[in-house]
Amino acid sequence: MDATTVIIGAGHAGLAMSRRLAERSIDHVVLERGEVANSWRTERWDSLRLLTPNWQSRLPGYGYEGEEPDGFRDMAATVAFIERYAEVVAAPVETHTTVTSVRGGDDGYEVATSRGTWRARSVVLASGACNIPCVPAVAGLVPSGIATLTPMEYRNPDQLGEGGVMVVGASATGTQIADEVHRSGRPVTLSVGEHVRVPRVYRGRDIKWWMDRVGVLDERYDEVDNLDRVRSLPSLQLAGSDDLRTVDLNSLTDIGVKLIGRLAGIGHGKAQFSGSLPNVCALADLKMSRLLDRIDEWVVDTGLEGAVEPPHRFEPTRVESSPPLGLDLTSGEIRTIIWATGFRPDHSWLDVPVFDRRGRIRHDGGVVEAPGMYLMGIPFLRRRKSSLIDGAADDARDLSAHLAAWLDGNGRRPHAAEV
Amino acid sequence: MHTTSPVDNGVNVEALLGAREALSEAPEAARFQWRATCEWINGTHSRTDVEGFFGLGEEQKHRSRFTFDADHPEVFASEDHGATPVEIVLAGLASCLTAGIASVAQMRDIQLRSVTATIEGGMDIQGILGMDGDVRNGFDGIKVKYEIDADATPEEIRAVVAQSQKRSAVYDIITNPTNVAVEVN
Numbered sequence: 001m002d003a004t005t006v007i008i009g010a011g012h013a014g015l016a017m018s019r020r021l022a023e024r025s026i027d028h029v030v031l032e033r034g035e036v037a038n039s040w041r042t043e044r045w046d047s048l049r050l051l052t053p054n055w056q057s058r059l060p061g062y063g064y065e066g067e068e069p070d071g072f073r074d075m076a077a078t079v080a081f082i083e084r085y086a087e088v089v090a091a092p093v094e095t096h097t098t099v100t101s102v103r104g105g106d107d108g109y110e111v112a113t114s115r116g117t118w119r120a121r122s123v124v125l126a127s128g129a130c131n132i133p134c135v136p137a138v139a140g141l142v143p144s145g146i147a148t149l150t151p152m153e154y155r156n157p158d159q160l161g162e163g164g165v166m167v168v169g170a171s172a173t174g175t176q177i178a179d180e181v182h183r184s185g186r187p188v189t190l191s192v193g194e195h196v197r198v199p200r201v202y203r204g205r206d207i208k209w210w211m212d213r214v215g216v217l218d219e220r221y222d223e224v225d226n227l228d229r230v231r232s233l234p235s236l237q238l239a240g241s242d243d244l245r246t247v248d249l250n251s252l253t254d255i256g257v258k259l260i261g262r263l264a265g266i267g268h269g270k271a272q273f274s275g276s277l278p279n280v281c282a283l284a285d286l287k288m289s290r291l292l293d294r295i296d297e298w299v300v301d302t303g304l305e306g307a308v309e310p311p312h313r314f315e316p317t318r319v320e321s322s323p324p325l326g327l328d329l330t331s332g333e334i335r336t337i338i339w340a341t342g343f344r345p346d347h348s349w350l351d352v353p354v355f356d357r358r359g360r361i362r363h364d365g366g367v368v369e370a371p372g373m374y375l376m377g378i379p380f381l382r383r384r385k386s387s388l389i390d391g392a393a394d395d396a397r398d399l400s401a402h403l404a405a406w407l408d409g410n411g412r413r414p415h416a417a418e419v
Numbered sequence: 420m421h422t423t424s425p426v427d428n429g430v431n432v433e434a435l436l437g438a439r440e441a442l443s444e445a446p447e448a449a450r451f452q453w454r455a456t457c458e459w460i461n462g463t464h465s466r467t468d469v470e471g472f473f474g475l476g477e478e479q480k481h482r483s484r485f486t487f488d489a490d491h492p493e494v495f496a497s498e499d500h501g502a503t504p505v506e507i508v509l510a511g512l513a514s515c516l517t518a519g520i521a522s523v524a525q526m527r528d529i530q531l532r533s534v535t536a537t538i539e540g541g542m543d544i545q546g547i548l549g550m551d552g553d554v555r556n557g558f559d560g561i562k563v564k565y566e567i568d569a570d571a572t573p574e575e576i577r578a579v580v581a582q583s584q585k586r587s588a589v590y591d592i593i594t595n596p597t598n599v600a601v602e603v604n
Contacts, residue, residue, distance in 0.1 A: 193584075264595040275594035279584045286578045322560055357446065 003029045004407065005061035006111045006120040010036045010104075012059060012082055012092045013377030014126035018091040019060045020400035026407070030076075030119075031113060033098040039080035039128055045158045047180055049240030050389075051172060052208050057081065057389045060396060062088045070206065072240025080316050103351045109372070122372035122403055125350070125361070129378040129387060130343035136168070137338060141266035143329050148337045151177065157184030163335030164188070166327075168263050170195045171234040174340030175247050179239070182257050183339075189327070189334065190252060194279055195264035196236050197284040197317070200246040202292060203299070204309040207238070214298045216291070217385035218394075221365050222379075231380045235343065238282075249281065249317045258384075260323050269330040273323070276353050281317035289313065345378060366399045372406055374399045426570075430525035448476045457547070464490040464500045505540060512589045513538045513563065519583030524569065529579060532568040539563075561593065 005021055010032035021028045035041060062085045073081060076407035086093055098114040102123060111118040131149035142148055147161060151173045156316045157180055167178040170192040182188040198207050211217045224230050239247040248260055261273035262280070296311045325332065347361060352370050356362050365382040366375045378387060382398060385391030442449045452473035457467040470484040488501030502510070512537045524531050540561045546554040567576050584590050 261594070267596075273594050276584070276590070277591075279581055282577070283581045283585060286574065286581055289574065290578075 001029075001116060001118045003027055003120045004027075005122045005124060005403065006031060006109070006118050007124040007126055008099050008111070009125070009127035009377075010086060010091065010095070011039065011126065011127075011128060011377065011391045012037075012057075012085070013392045013396070014124065015082065015086050015089060015091050015093075015375055016396040017126060017374075017400060018058050019089040019126050020091075020396040022089065022091075023060075024404050026400075026404060028092065029118065029211055030093040031097045031111065031118070032093055032098055035083075035095055036086045036093060039081045039130070040075055040078045040082065041149055042307065043130075043152050045145070045151065045154050045177070046075075048176070049074050050078055051236065051238045051240055051242075051258045052388055052390060053206055056208055056212065058393055059389065060089075060216060060393045071242070078119060097155045099349050101349050101351050107193070110350075114417065118404075121407060122374070124374045124376060124399070124403075125347065125368070126376040127347070129345050132344050133339060133345055134342040135339045136263065136341055138263065138266045139337075142337060143269045145336055146329060146334060148339065150339050151343075154338060157181045157186060157324055160184075160186060160336050162186065164333045165336045165338060166191060166334045167338045169193065169340035169342065170237065170249065171340065171342070172236060172238050175237050175249070175252060177338055177340060178257050179247050179255070180250055182252070182255055186336075187256070187258070188251075188252075188300045189258045189260055191260050191263045191273060192249065193274075195234055195284050196238050197248055197288045198238060198291065199248075199288075199314055200238060200244050202310060206244070207236075210295045211291075211384075212390075214295055216294070217383065217391070221380055221382050221386075227274050228382070230384070231378075233379070250315060253318055259319065260327070261325070266329065269328065271327045271329050273325050273327070275325060277323050278319050281319050285316045297357035339358075367394060367402055372403070373401060424551050426525060426528045426530045427482070428521045428525045428529075430522045432522070432525050435522065438474050445476075446582045448474075450474070460488075460500070461498075462490070463489065463495070463497045483517070505542065508593070509538045509540050512561065512587075512593060515587045515589035516563065516580075516583050519569070520565075520579055523582045523586070524571075527571075527579065529575060530569075530570045533566070534568075535566040537564045539568075 004026050004182040005028035007017050007028055007030045008339075010030045013029050014032075014035070018028060018030050032038060047075065049070075053069065054064045054066060054071050057064055064081075078274060094115070096115070099111060100114065101110075101112045103110045103112075108119060108121045109123045111120060111123065119172060133152050139148060154177060160181065164187045165181050166189045167174050167181065168191040170190055171180075176191065178188045178190045200207060200372075202210060206219075221227055237248050239245070245251070253259060259277065261275060261277040263271060264274045265272045292311070299305055299308060347355075350361075352373065353362075354361050354369050354373065361375055362369050363381075364377050365383075368375055375381065376395060376399065377392065380386055381391075382395045383391055386395055451472065453472050455467050455469045457466050458466050467487045467489065468484055469487075470481055472479050472481075487507060489504050489507060490500040491497035492499045492505050495555040517536055518595055520541075521531060522533055538561065541553045542558055542559040546556040556575075565580055567580070569576055569579075571579070
């Protein structure tokens with residue numbers, strides 16, 4: 001089978017690219033291992049809602065059409081939204097087609113799948129940023145009596161045994177799971193490393209509204225000081241809910257969750273925690289204040305002061321003066337450990353030498369080193385919003401322009417940042 | 420980008436940024452090994468020398484050999500020929516954080532005028548005396564207090580100090596466990 005372009009993955013990113021290629025009449029196919037929006041269907045816990053409000057899903061040719069633009073989609077609504085998008089843009093999706101390898105180079109690619117092989121001049125990798133849960137090496141030292149699971153296996157608290165739970169990681173995933181597990185009657189100890197704290201609502205508006213308006217989400221990859229650092233920032237400590245509540249370390253402390261430092265090691269059945277908890281909390285508080293300062297300056301500059309609530313600051317993260325540095329995992333206090341320690345993409349099927357020494361794809365704003373190959377939907381690919389549904393429109397526009405120019409120019413590559 | 424900056428904390432930021440760039444191309448050169456040799460003098464008095472180390476792919480040397488006498492004070496029935504080893508640890512932490520503050524401030528175009536750290540480590544010596552197995556030998560906590568005079572807001576200064584902790588080797592050594600192998604030839 002032949003196509004000019006093969007897009008791998010029918011999530012929002014792959015579908016947005018499909019729409020952009022259709023606009024340019026570039027023939028293509030979208031290969032999907034399961035159904036459209038597969039990860040949202042099969043790899044998320046029950047209570048998860050999107051972290052971005054409904055309105056913030058402006059895909060090329062489609063957007064939110066419902067009555068609650070400020071609400072937050074649950075997983076069923078997210079799947080329905082992406083499914084509807086695939087229909088609206090009439091994306092040529094081949095479902096249940098698992099890519100097993102991508103080979104080739106200068107004269108095109110061979111994409112082998114569970115349903116035959118496609119030949120294509122260009123390939124778009126849109127298979128997601130969160131395919132594999134990152135589990136720290138110390139996981140292998142957890143005593144055998146303790147159940148361990150990743151957020152991909154976690155569905156709801158009922159699935160866990162009774163007794164204490166240690167959640168490792170305090171970004172969006174870890175704080176949300178800590179909140180609901182603790183409320184289920186299983187006392188939670190939350191191991192906290194570096195994290196990004198933001199309030200759900202500030203000055204009467206959702207934080208994502210502010211980040212959108214102020215231009216934070218539009219910051220470009222070629223304008224930031226340390227791209228490596230911003231690409232590896234943990235997710236914002238946020239939760240989507242009907243009551244717009246903030247889930248942060250203080251709200252967790254209020255319900256009785258115990259905060260401890262970053263898990264630093266496990267030896268002889270004892271977990272050891274870093275003494276850096278006060279500093280990681282101070283760093284997150286300071287960083288949050290800088291974001292709020294920026295919002296306040298923008299409000300003054302745009303003359304909106306009368307139209308929004310007055311500025312204020314949030315209580316610093318409360319940390320006990322000497323948080324425990326050790327925990328005996330054999331004492332029975334902890335019965336379950338959940339590794340909310342991040343995710344990474346799975347490109348194990350990509351047999352093209354485009355990886356750096358840490359196994360990440362080398363690319364310039366989504367333009368992969370291999371000619372005709374493009375990457376979508378990973379953190380700060382081209383902009384701060386690149387990992388959001390709302391970021392796919394601009395990235396797909398830029399990258400489809402580059403892709404089209406490359407096809408037209410018979411291999412002469414435009415500069416990645418110019419498009 | 421900082422070449423025209425009037426801010427001068429005596430830190431060569433261009434060299435540091437250049438090193439980061441160069442090392443990202445050749446990460447094996449980033450592997451350093453720090454060394455010291457220590458000789459017992461008498462009683463609790465010992466003398467430690469540092470001179471050579473390994474880094475950037477080859478043997479390196481300090482401009483001269485540095486010597487540290489360590490001993491214990493007279494309340495420990497010692498002769499007090501030098502700082503106690505735990506005080507040297509405090510010195511290591513304070514000087515590491517302070518060096519970090521100068522570097523981060525330079526990077527952020529903040530002119531420092533004075534930086535003073537007071538550092539305290541609490542210890543219950545029942546641990547080292549073997550009187551109570553539940554008491555640890557080491558510090559039960561460390562407090563560092565900074566007085567900083569700089570061309571920056573209090574918030575910016577706090578951010579510099581927080582960033583310095585995030586990047587500090589000694590802070591990491593003290594706050595996280597490290598495997599230690601001690602052999603006898």
